[in-house]
Amino acid sequence: ETGVTQTPRHLVMGMTNKKSLKCEQHLGHNAMYWYKQSAKKPLELMFVYSLEERVENNSVPSRFSPECPNSSHLFLHLHTLQPEDSALYLCASSQEAGAYNEQFFGPGTRLTVL
Amino acid sequence: RKEVEQDPGPFNVPEGATVAFNCTYSNSASQSFFWYRQDCRKEPKLLMSVYSSGNEDGRFTAQLNRASQYISLLIRDSKLSDSATYLCVGAGSYQLTFGKGTKLSVIP
Secondary structure: OOOEEEEOOEEEEOOOOEEEEEEEEOOOOOEEEEEEEOOOOOOEEEEEEEOOEEEEEOOOOOOEEEEEEEOOEEEEEEEOOOHHHOEEEEEEEEOOOOOOOOOEEOOOEEEEEO | OOOEEEOOOOEEEEOOOOEEEEEEEOOOOOOEEEEEEEOOOOOEEEEEEEOOOEEEEOOEEEEEEOOOOEEEEEEOOOOHHHOEEEEEEEEOOOOEEEOOOEEEEEEO
């Protein structure tokens, strides 16, 4: 399935590195999301974009910086991360941003911070 | 704190068995609910949406009790391919709140 794609699939970075995660959706959706999934914890919503505007920011540290240049692409820029930021980062999209919209997830980027 | 609580399991059941998962939520403002399944090291995929009192799709039945703030998922005639982690999700305006998931293993 190629509805929502994410690159890279795996990433190892040091605490002083700068990297970016990329997400692309081919579904014609208007809303995109970033989630973090850590071991033994529920998925945590990080950011919500609706029509390229950020509508939700769940108290995420500034070392995570999202960017949504258009409704098909979403980036998560990473800098000076901590080892506890190691997790699976999932991108999702939905037709609209709202409670009754099914979200489709990408395969995720598994991030390890050394 | 807005939370969704699930029994983590694991539930180990034989093929053909009926199994039920319960989920409770604390945010009474949640407008809709979903059950997602997540296979090991894969992304979550939608199993069912629950907007009113319940929903049924083949072997799967979801029920919502807003007064008691719980959602259930019933799986009948379990298949080996049903083995996965089942995530209960409550949805508000822009927020989806996920439970930690319940792990199901269907045994031959």
